[in-house]
Amino acid sequence: MTIASTEISADHQLFREKVADVHKGYEDLKTEIGKVVIGQQAVVDLMIISMFTSSHSLLMGVPGLAKTLLVHTLADATSLDFTRVQFTPDMMPSDLIGTEILQEDRATGQRAFKFVNGPLFTNLLLADEINRTTPKTQAALLQSMQERQVSAAGTTYKLEPPFLVFATQNPIEQEGTYPLPEAQLDRFLFRIDVTYPKQDEEIRMVMNTTSREESTVLPVYTRERLLEHQALVRAIPASETVVKYAVSLVRSTRPHGEGANPFASENIRWGAGPRASQSLILAGKARALLDGRYAVEKEDIVALAQPILVHRIMPTFQAEAEGITSAKIIQHCLDTVRI
Known part of the structure; x- marks a missing residue:
């Protein structure tokens, strides 16, 4: 060796x-x-x-x-x-x-x-x-x-x-x-x-x-230990495939844009921005790390999509009147985006 x-x-x-x-x-x-x-x-x-x-x-x-x-x-x-x-x-x-x-x-x-x-x-x-x-x-x-x-x-x-x-x-x-x-x-x-x-x-x-x-x-974390672990989150790798999936999911929420989901385009006024893509990957890294894993997986992105995207998209007035919520739109995007 x-x-x-x-x-x-x-x-x-x-x-x-x-x-x-x-x-x-x-x-x-x-x-x-x-x-x-x-x-x-x-x-x-x-x-x-x-x-x-x-x-x-x-x-x-x-x-x-x-x-x-x-x-x-x-x-x-x-x-x-x-x-x-x-x-x-x-x-x-x-x-x-x-x-x-x-x-x-x-x-x-x-x-x-x-x-x-x-x-x-x-x-x-x-x-x-x-x-x-x-x-x-x-x-x-x-x-x-x-x-x-x-x-x-x-x-x-x-x-x-x-x-x-x-x-x-x-x-x-x-x-x-x-x-x-x-x-x-x-x-x-x-x-x-x-x-x-x-x-x-x-x-x-x-x-x-x-x-x-x-x-x-009882306190189980010191400030110093927390800062060290926050820095470690960013060291967790995310493959290009996982990043591509996260970006595709976010882009599917943008009405009438490239990669837009037709159902989303019909029912939302605006979709999530690039910060949502960053958030999906960063939070996915933290979820993997807390679970004791060494890399982000697609399942991490799927599990975190709702709480990350739900406040970043705005349904149309017509969609709201018909009971089509942000959560339903996000779920539709999750069901249709493929990598």
Whole structure:
């Protein structure tokens, strides 16, 4: 065996050990979250994938489905700084970013402005009822989500990694809300639909939350370990065949374009952009890595297509009237795209 082949073998062994460490960390995370959150495994998996890809996600569901608890528990299990912000119509960008205050040095009597960080300066931000605040405040959040930095009084402030936004939106309450702009929706990796628990899960939930015993979530991830594993996600290979499938799937949602699906062209106003293709591959890499695998497969793309594409395509008014949803259009594309 040559020296070069020995080095390659050692690199492969190190990579396998790192993949195994990520898989163990994933299982530990699920165990700790499961102490508090009963069921909702599909939701938990998507949230963990979002975290490992350093991406933001939008949680949709009626009140009382533990959306806030889910995010808070994830923060507890990862030792991340957590901040919850309740968005309201009178909220200003400074309430989110921070503001300058005038301070006086008692020793010298000199006065100077000092910037005081707002709740945006955290690792894990829960933006509760994000669609209740004005477009001006939403724009301030958009900058932080896109650029991982904020601007105030002519100065730019970097947000320390990891910086993740999990936003909630109530789908049944439309009064007094401001629709999220398409540019902001596109910044969310997933739209995660949080549904009602199953009967046995709800029984366990009620028993756990009405007893004297309180479950304690132990941190199983440090910030440094999480950043290391986030970097490892991008090292997972994706074959040209898998990338071609992801791109073809996204392009099939674009009406009247090359590779467009006829059913999609008939029923949507616009389809998903290139960021959706990137998201499918990146999230697919994270899903494979968390599962202990060394490459992305087509099944990863299929499994993640709905939460990645559902908020990136817009059905026509006629389609909505006929009950043709984004989910149905995406499923039709999944059934017809071939590689």
